[in-house]
Amino acid sequence: MIDALALARDLIRCRSVTPADDGAQAVLGAALEALGFAVHRLEQGSPPDGPIHNLFATIGEGAPHFAFAGHTDVVPVGDHKAWSVDPFAGTVADGQLVGRGANDMKSAIAAFVAAAERHVARGSPGTLSLIITGDEEGPATHGTADLLTWMAVRGFDPDACLVGEPTSNQLLGDMVKIGRRGSVNAWITVNGAQGHVAYPARADNPITRLVAILAELKARPLDNGTDWFQASNLEVTDINVGNPATNVIPARATARINIRFNDRQRGVELENWIRDTVERHAPSAEVIVKISGEAFLTPPGPLSDMVDFAVQRVTGRTPELSTTGGTSDARFIRSVCPVVEFGLVGSTMHQVDEMVPVADIAALTDIYDLVLQQFFKSGDAA
Known part of the structure; x- marks a missing residue:
């Protein structure tokens, strides 16, 4: 036995x-x-x-x-x-x-x-x-x-x-x-130009554009849920600029987001939305998306x-x-x-x-x- x-x-x-x-x-x-x-x-x-x-x-x-x-x-x-x-x-x-x-x-x-x-x-x-x-x-x-x-x-x-x-x-x-809900992870890297904070015209601050990207993504309600699922939800899970100095505009800013989504959404459609949003704010940004499951x-x-x-x-x-x-x-x-x-x-x-x-x-x-x-x-x- x-x-x-x-x-x-x-x-x-x-x-x-x-x-x-x-x-x-x-x-x-x-x-x-x-x-x-x-x-x-x-x-x-x-x-x-x-x-x-x-x-x-x-x-x-x-x-x-x-x-x-x-x-x-x-x-x-x-x-x-x-x-x-x-x-x-x-x-x-x-x-x-x-x-x-x-x-x-x-x-x-x-x-x-x-x-x-x-x-x-x-x-x-x-x-x-x-x-x-x-x-x-x-x-x-x-x-x-x-x-x-x-x-x-x-x-x-x-x-x-x-x-x-x-x-x-x-x-x-x-x-x-x-x-189960689906899951999408995305890594967004916005490139800029490093410079002195006292001379912002000589630099390009990537943080400004990254913050605008994240604000737009987070502000959009994806749906209100269904009979069997909670509402789909996006969370920012990491932001990093790797900048120890207080007087330097960094050259790069990165963020990671995760979306847990119900069956009203599809992973590829969410990926396209993320890429389109990034493109409007930072055309040269790098975007990596992984759909863990639908x-x-x-x-x-x-x-x-x-x-x-x-x-x-x-x-x-x-x-x-x-x-x-x-x-x-x-x-x-x-x-x-x-x-x-x-x-x-x-x-x-x-x-x-x-x-x-x-x-x-x-x-x-x-x-x-x-x-x-x-x-x-x-x-x-x-």
């Missing part, structure tokens, strides 16, 4: 700080192979963002095909001395599993493997897969996106997918993510209903359907099949003493198991 807690502890003991793997996917692969899964361990991508350790495991054949998606990489521990325990020991204390990745998201992976064991024992027809990357907390260049391409070539596209991100807010089961929504339907039913049966709670928070790898999967996200309470993810109640790991296993029972009974989550 798979012990979800024991497997979660074994995964935490692997120091898989992104993009390192440190044996995490070998631990996971061994557990899945013992259940009869065909496990494919891949190294995908090339420098500077690769190679990345990815894993795809599958059992069964034909339709329907259900997939679980997650990541074995974790964020750095930060101040190691601030932790009450070794962050990579997988310590259980006072009913809590403590360690980096306990919350985000090694415990959820372990819970799903334990649920998968029950599924295999039932002998349900169809296909069950796990899509696991080692590049979710990093640039995500060669993670889930590359793995999905590899799967598509081999005919492994799922019919529905559940991502095990820690979506619960305060109590297990109080929130399910059915979509907004997406899986409208409430069979898949979210299955999760809702399972959560209510196990916890007695009715989850809120939400699109709040940052981006996730669901942004890649949504182009393949319906996708929702559900997992543990995320209150300590990325923090010192990241932890999860042991009881929640057992309850999450039961929830995942009920989702699988419903899906393979209905065979439809479109």
Whole structure:
């Protein structure tokens, strides 16, 4: 029998700080192979963002095909001395599993493997897969996106997918993510001419134009939100001129902005707006834009209903359907099949003493198991 807690502890003991793997996917692969899964361990991508350790495991054949998606990489521990325990020991204390990745998201992976064991024992027809990357907390260049391409070539596209991100807010089961906002980052560099502040006519102050650019960008309301999304929002996240002197007009000024946007916007349209605004104020400015992901929504339907039913049966709670928070790898999967996200309470993810109640790991296993029972009974989550 798979012990979800024991497997979660074994995964935490692997120091898989992104993009390192440190044996995490070998631990996971061994557990899945013992259940009869065909496990494919891949190294995908090339420098500077690769190679990345990815894993795809599958059992069964034909339709329907259900997939679980997650990541074995974790964020750095930060101040190691601030932790009450070794962050990579997988310590259980006072009913809590403590360690980096306990919350985000090694415990959820372990819970799903334990649920998968029950599924295999039932002998349900169809296909069950796990899509696991080692590049979710990093640039995500060669993670889930590359793995999905590899799967598509081999005919492994799922019919529905559940991502095990820690979506619960305060109590297990109080929130399910059915979509995410998109994200755009832009770096703006305005060049001028350095000079003495007492002789401004002999210089060209780039700060003046950069401030005008940022003011215009920030002043425009992008939208008022939708039924499922907050209003799109732009924030200035950095301004730098690198000027230690008080009597010098600098030669260069830079800024970075981020836009979190809903499904009324598109990344390329926002990029064009940024570039057009900069062009009007500073035609020679340099602009770099990176679209991290588009907004997406899986409208409430069979898949979210299955999760809702399972959560209510196990916890007695009715989850809120939400699109709040940052981006996730669901942004890649949504182009393949319906996708929702559900997992543990995320209150300590990325923090010192990241932890999860042991009881929640057992309850999450039961929830995942009920989702699988419903899906393979209905065979439809479109």
